[in-house]
Amino acid sequence: MTVAIDRATGKRRGEPGGRPGPLSRLKQSYQRYWYAYAMIAPVVVVLGVLVLYPLARGLYLTLTNANSLNSARTIGANHIEATYEFIGFDNYADILWGPTSYDRFWSHFIWTIVWTALCVALHYVIGLGLALLLNQKLRGRTFYRLILVLPWAVPTFVTVFGWRFMLADGGVINAGLEALHLPAPLWLEDTFWQRFAAIMVNTWCGVPFMMVSLLGGLQSIDSTLYEAAEMDGASAWQRFRYVTLPGLRSVSSTVVLLGVIWTFNQFAVIFLLFGDTAPEAQILVTWAYYLGFGQQPRDFAQSAAYGILLLAILIVFTSFYRRWLNRDEQQLAI
Amino acid sequence: MSTTTPTTTGGTTAAGDRQVPRTPAAPRTRRRGENSLAGSLASHAILIVASLAALFPIAWLVFLSLGPDKDDYLHPGRIFGKMTFANYSHVLQETPFFDWLVSTLVVSLGTTVIGVLIAATTGYAVSRMRFPGYRKFMWVLLVTQMFPVAVLMVPMYEILSELRLVDSYLGLILVYCSTAVPYCAWLLKGYFDTIPFEIDEAGRVDGLTPFGTFARLILPLAKPGLAVAAFYSFITAFGEVAFASTFMLSDTKYTFAVGLQSFVSEHDAQRNLMAATAVLVAIPVSAFFYLVQKNLVTGLTAGGTKG
Numbered sequence: 001m002t003v004a005i006d007r008a009t010g011k012r013r014g015e016p017g018g019r020p021g022p023l024s025r026l027k028q029s030y031q032r033y034w035y036a037y038a039m040i041a042p043v044v045v046v047l048g049v050l051v052l053y054p055l056a057r058g059l060y061l062t063l064t065n066a067n068s069l070n071s072a073r074t075i076g077a078n079h080i081e082a083t084y085e086f087i088g089f090d091n092y093a094d095i096l097w098g099p100t101s102y103d104r105f106w107s108h109f110i111w112t113i114v115w116t117a118l119c120v121a122l123h124y125v126i127g128l129g130l131a132l133l134l135n136q137k138l139r140g141r142t143f144y145r146l147i148l149v150l151p152w153a154v155p156t157f158v159t160v161f162g163w164r165f166m167l168a169d170g171g172v173i174n175a176g177l178e179a180l181h182l183p184a185p186l187w188l189e190d191t192f193w194q195r196f197a198a199i200m201v202n203t204w205c206g207v208p209f210m211m212v213s214l215l216g217g218l219q220s221i222d223s224t225l226y227e228a229a230e231m232d233g234a235s236a237w238q239r240f241r242y243v244t245l246p247g248l249r250s251v252s253s254t255v256v257l258l259g260v261i262w263t264f265n266q267f268a269v270i271f272l273l274f275g276d277t278a279p280e281a282q283i284l285v286t287w288a289y290y291l292g293f294g295q296q297p298r299d300f301a302q303s304a305a306y307g308i309l310l311l312a313i314l315i316v317f318t319s320f321y322r323r324w325l326n327r328d329e330q331q332l333a334i
Numbered sequence: 335m336s337t338t339t340p341t342t343t344g345g346t347t348a349a350g351d352r353q354v355p356r357t358p359a360a361p362r363t364r365r366r367g368e369n370s371l372a373g374s375l376a377s378h379a380i381l382i383v384a385s386l387a388a389l390f391p392i393a394w395l396v397f398l399s400l401g402p403d404k405d406d407y408l409h410p411g412r413i414f415g416k417m418t419f420a421n422y423s424h425v426l427q428e429t430p431f432f433d434w435l436v437s438t439l440v441v442s443l444g445t446t447v448i449g450v451l452i453a454a455t456t457g458y459a460v461s462r463m464r465f466p467g468y469r470k471f472m473w474v475l476l477v478t479q480m481f482p483v484a485v486l487m488v489p490m491y492e493i494l495s496e497l498r499l500v501d502s503y504l505g506l507i508l509v510y511c512s513t514a515v516p517y518c519a520w521l522l523k524g525y526f527d528t529i530p531f532e533i534d535e536a537g538r539v540d541g542l543t544p545f546g547t548f549a550r551l552i553l554p555l556a557k558p559g560l561a562v563a564a565f566y567s568f569i570t571a572f573g574e575v576a577f578a579s580t581f582m583l584s585d586t587k588y589t590f591a592v593g594l595q596s597f598v599s600e601h602d603a604q605r606n607l608m609a610a611t612a613v614l615v616a617i618p619v620s621a622f623f624y625l626v627q628k629n630l631v632t633g634l635t636a637g638g639t640k641g
Contacts, residue, residue, distance in 0.1 A: 033465045033466065035544040035545070036459045037465065038545075039456060040460070040471065042455065043452055046452055046511060046512075047515065047516065051486065051516075054489040054493060055485065055486065057492065057493065058489035061488060061489060071492065072492075072496065130384055133377050133380060134381070136374075136377060138374060138378070138381075141381075144381045144385055146624070147385040147388055148381075148388050150388050150620070151388050152627070153623040154392055155590075155591070155616060155619055156575075157573055157590070159392065161608060161612050162391040162395035162612065163391055165394065165395065165407045166394060168408070171407060172394060175410075208388070261480040265480070265483065268573070268575045271576065272575065284482075285484050289484055292484070292488050293580050303487070304484075304488040307484035307486070310485065311482060311485050318476070
């Protein structure tokens with residue numbers, strides 16, 4: 001016991017002498033906070049150096065006309081200084097309401113929203129359906145579960161290559177469709193089918209996570225609730241609607257938020273499926289990448305500006321989402 | 335209405351807060367209404383279809399990897415007559431496969447070690463202490479997780495090229511730490527939340543400082559959580575594509591995610607070799623994944639399920 005007190009006093013030697021009352025309480029809390037700040041310090045430093053500094057720099061870049069021709073670069077032994085200039089908000093203005101803003105930004109924006117909404121909805125609905133099936137008393141459900149998790153277990157960059165084999169013209173999917181006398185779309189060339197294929201592949205990749213999370217959620221719902229509901233004569237649908245869904249609420253809100261963020265930023269699926277070949281199927285993230293690294297000259301400023309816009313969209317979305325959840329919770333509580 | 339098991343989980347599902355015992359989910363037979371025959375047949379039918387859908391693309395990849403010609407994926411029927419492991423031996427012997435393996439492991443393990451080491455104390459602090467600025471800090475952690483690659487890519491490229499770190503393992507590790515560190519902190523917070531606070535209190539009563547409590551009592555208990563965080567940052571770094579394909583220039587330093595692409599662009603679309611490489615990469619990762627996947631989900635959603 002005494003040791004603790006000694007150490008504690010040692011930690012707060014910077015404080016003026018102890019007086020009883022509010023000041024000692026302050027000291028006590030100061031000790032707690034001292035530890036807390038010391039413990040989060042490494043992450044704060046890392047985030048500051050690796051995230052905030054580049055972010056600040058990125059913000060500055062968006063206010064310039066930097067591209068790969070006027071940035072600092074080294075060619076052989078010669079180092080060329082950066083010559084880009086400050087141009088204010090021209091990049092944002094150009095992106096948002098410049099002459100070709102619809103083709104470059106708004107069309108991708110709409111498609112990104114559609115993509116995110118459809119993918120997350122499909123992930124959630126299919127994942128929930130499978131979780132409900134797996135939550136029954138069913139022979140072989142462990143086995144099913146192991147197989148259904150497979151798409152998540154295999155790295156995305158591997159599975160997307162697998163899908164490219166299958167979706168190629170003359171690949172197994174079109175061969176199958178032809179065998180059934182159905183039309184065989186050009187999955188990797190036609191805009192609509194590119195988008196269709198992208199959603200299909202991403203759904204395939206994302207369902208297992210939802211399924212496993214929701215299954216965990218289902219298993220943590222108190223079974224007596226179901227018994228009580230059954231005693232009260234609730235139908236299967238009513239049990240689902242009034243016991244299962246509320247019971248899943250906290251898991252759902254987390255996985256949906258994660259799902260939206262991940263899908264919105266889903267780089268690998270689209271990039272690996274199409275590369276640079278499908279301008280119409282690019283979502284904002286891959287489009288920003290294309291501007292900054294996929295074309296010549298590389299337009300760093302615009303790419304960074306897209307990045308900032310993307311971040312802004314996500315932050316706005318998340319704030320509203322959380323506010324909406326909190327309001328909802330209060331309504332439930334009262 | 336066969337009321338089978340009201341006993342199995344009677345007391346443990348603390349419907350309120352802080353579900354202390356992390357109940358093993360599997361041995362729970364909770365449906366009291368046994369399924370009708372038609373219902374269970376339908377369930378099986380749906381599950382079988384879903385399983386096939388989940389399995390097929392992978393199985394197909396494995397199958398194609400056995401066909402020796404690069405156009406075999408268009409004529410899968412021909413593969414049956416000439417199945418061979420030639421692709422595999424070719425990949426292992428005559429491509430930079432092992433270079434890629436080394437760089438993937440260096441980068442992923444480097445990210446993992448730094449990420450977990452730095453994030454552990456933070457996870458503990460945000461799990462146990464409510465310091466001023468706590469909410470803002472959690473918000474920053476969440477926001478950093480949602481950074482689109484595009485936000486940091488350009489400035490990081492600039493910074494790294496100034497530091498001459500483009501095309502170096504260290505550069506890529508640093509870049510990945512920007513995502514791995516907040517991620518691990520978040521994951522570990524969720525795990526620390528499941529460790530009863532009474533343990534901390536006991537530690538304090540016995541005269542340990544918060545650091546002491548953390549190092550001596552909590553860390554040993556949190557080994558599974560640390561493992562999950564480590565694994566998650568490992569596979570995140572392992573599978574990352576955007577940064578890796580921009581920042582790694584020499585083909586011996588490619589990670590697998592980039593190396594696999596180079597089969598298409600540079601070597602005249604040797605899809606058979608690509609398939610074999612993909613399988614070689616996927617098998618160990620997937621095997622490993624299966625060992626920890628259940629914990630992964632708990633770790634990922636634990637922070638949120640607390641509400």
